[in-house]
Amino acid sequence: MWKSGLKWMSLIIGVMMGAGFSSGQEVWQFFGEQSELAILLFIFIFSMSCFVVLNISFEEKTENFLPVLHQLVGKKLSSFYDVLIVFYLFATTVVMTAGGGAVLEAFHIHYWLGVFLFALLLALQFLWGFKGLMVVNFYVFPVLILGLIVTLFLFIARLDEPFLNPIGLQQKWLSAFTFTSFNILPIIAVLAVIGNKMKAKGEAAIASIGSGIVLGFVCFIYNQSLLKIPTDMNTYEIPLYAILEYLPSFMMIFMSLFLLTSVYTTAASGIFGLTARLQQKFSVSIWVVVVFVLMFMIPLTAFGFSNLVSVLYPLAGLINLLLLLSILIFPLRLAVKKRKDSQSFKM
Numbered sequence: 001m002w003k004s005g006l007k008w009m010s011l012i013i014g015v016m017m018g019a020g021f022s023s024g025q026e027v028w029q030f031f032g033e034q035s036e037l038a039i040l041l042f043i044f045i046f047s048m049s050c051f052v053v054l055n056i057s058f059e060e061k062t063e064n065f066l067p068v069l070h071q072l073v074g075k076k077l078s079s080f081y082d083v084l085i086v087f088y089l090f091a092t093t094v095v096m097t098a099g100g101g102a103v104l105e106a107f108h109i110h111y112w113l114g115v116f117l118f119a120l121l122l123a124l125q126f127l128w129g130f131k132g133l134m135v136v137n138f139y140v141f142p143v144l145i146l147g148l149i150v151t152l153f154l155f156i157a158r159l160d161e162p163f164l165n166p167i168g169l170q171q172k173w174l175s176a177f178t179f180t181s182f183n184i185l186p187i188i189a190v191l192a193v194i195g196n197k198m199k200a201k202g203e204a205a206i207a208s209i210g211s212g213i214v215l216g217f218v219c220f221i222y223n224q225s226l227l228k229i230p231t232d233m234n235t236y237e238i239p240l241y242a243i244l245e246y247l248p249s250f251m252m253i254f255m256s257l258f259l260l261t262s263v264y265t266t267a268a269s270g271i272f273g274l275t276a277r278l279q280q281k282f283s284v285s286i287w288v289v290v291v292f293v294l295m296f297m298i299p300l301t302a303f304g305f306s307n308l309v310s311v312l313y314p315l316a317g318l319i320n321l322l323l324l325l326s327i328l329i330f331p332l333r334l335a336v337k338k339r340k341d342s343q344s345f346k347m
Contacts (some may be wrong), residue, residue, distance in 0.1 A: 012211040014137035014265040022262035024239030030179040039175035047212030054204035057195030065192035072326045088185045089274040096267035098301040103259045144258040181320035189273030213231025
C-alpha cells in the first residue's frame with residue numbers, strides 16, 4: 001500500500017510541478033507578499049481535494065475523468081466540465097510546450113526548434129505508455145525536487161538576509177482557493193486514469209497528504225526566495241532564472257534540466273488524460289489523436305510562455321471554483337445521502 005501510495009503521490013507532484021510551478025510563474029502569479037496563510041490553506045485544500053478525487057476514482061474503477069465528474073457535479077454540469085477539461089488539457093499542453101521551448105533557449109536552441117523537439121518527445125512517450133511516465137515521476141523527479149529545494153536555500157543563504165520575510169496582514173488567503181481550483185482540472189483528469197489501478201483506499205490518503213505537504217513546502221520556500229529578488233519579476237519569462245543569476249553557472253544547467261523534466265511530465269500527464277478521453281469519444285487510433293492534437297497545438301505556442309500563464313491561469317482558476325466547491329462538500333453530501341438511505345431502510 002505504501003509503495004503504491006508513494007507512486008500516486010509522485011504522479012500528483014509531477015502533474016503539479018510543470019512549467020508554471022517549477023519556473024516560479026505560478027507561485028508569483030497567485031501568491032507573493034502576505035501569502036503565508038494562503039500557502040498553509042493550500043496544503044489542506046489541495047490534500048483534501050486529491051483525497052476525494054482518488055476515493056471516487058477507486059470506488060468507480062475509472063479509466064477517464066467523466067465518471068468522476070458525474071459524481072461531483074451531476075450529469076448536466078459534467079457535460080460542461082467535460083468540454084472544459086478537454087479544452088484545459090489542450091491549453092495546458094500548449095503552455096507546457098511553450099515552456100519547453102523557453103527552457104531550451106537557455107541551451108542556445110532556437111525557440112521554434114525547441115518547441116518542435118518537445119512535441120516530438122511527447123509523441124514518442126506513447127511508445128512506452130503510462131508506465132514510462134511513472135518511472136520518470138517515481139525515480140527521477142524526487143532528485144530534481146531536492147535539487148530545487150537546495151538551490152532555493154543556497155540563494156537565500158547567499159543573500160545573507162532573514163529567512164522569513166515580514167508576515168504582513170495576510171490579505172491573499174483567497175489565493176489558496178484560486179490556486180487549487182486552477183490546478184484541479186489536470187489533477188482530476190490524471191487521477192481518474194488510475195482508478196482501476198488502485199488496490200486500497202489507504203493509497204489515496206498517502207498520496208493526497210504527502211503531495212500536499214511536499215508541494216506546500218516547495219511553494220513556501222519558492223515564494224520566500226522570489227520576494228527577496230530586488231529586480232522587477234515581470235521582466236523574467238522564467239522567474240527561477242532570476243534566482244540562478246546569484247548562483248554558480250553549473251546550477252543553471254542542472255535547474256534547466258529540472259525545468260525541462262517538470263514541463264515534460266506535466267505535458268505528458270495532460271496529453272495522456274486528453275487522448276484517453278478523445279479516443280473514447282471518437283473511437284479512433286491513439287496515434288491519430290496524438291498527431292492531430294500536437295499539430296494543432298504547436299502554432300499556438302507563438303503567444304509565449306509568460307503571456308499564456310498570465311492570461312489562462314487566473315481565468316481557469318475562477319471558472320473552476322465551482323468544481324472545487326463541489327469536491328470540498330462531496331464528503332458532506334455523501335454522509336447526508338447515507339444517513340437518508342439508512343433512515344429509509346429502517347422505515
